[in-house]
Amino acid sequence: MRAGNEADRDCKGCRSDFRVTEERIDKILSSPMFRPGSVYCVPDAVYEERLARCRACPKLIDGHTCVACGCLVRITAKLKEKRCPLPGGAEWETYA
Numbered sequence: 001m002r003a004g005n006e007a008d009r010d011c012k013g014c015r016s017d018f019r020v021t022e023e024r025i026d027k028i029l030s031s032p033m034f035r036p037g038s039v040y041c042v043p044d045a046v047y048e049e050r051l052a053r054c055r056a057c058p059k060l061i062d063g064h065t066c067v068a069c070g071c072l073v074r075i076t077a078k079l080k081e082k083r084c085p086l087p088g089g090a091e092w093e094t095y096a
């Protein structure tokens with residue numbers, strides 16, 4: 001059995017035994033919509049800035065999942081229309 005604090009940090013959207021791997025994320029990011037120049041994606045500098053903020057955030061677990069919304073930040077931070085789920089997009093906003 002896991003300690004209460006650890007259980008509180010589980011993603012609410014996944015089974016407790018499901019584990020995301022970097023390889024799975026890499027596979028998703030290899031799809032055409034994430035290729036360089038995609039109309040859906042932010043410029044690389046914006047992406048890196050978003051990820052830096054996520055890496056410094058206490059809401060990030062296992063280095064890839066945001067517990068505030070359940071997203072995989074390496075994927076979500078790529079997308080122009082997404083923003084940090086904290087109130088007001090506290091850490092990063094949508095990209096116009």
Ligand code: SF4
Nearest residue numbers: 054057059066084091
């Ligand atoms: S999206 Fe926002 S709340 Fe989630 S890990 Fe990144 S900075 Fe933290």
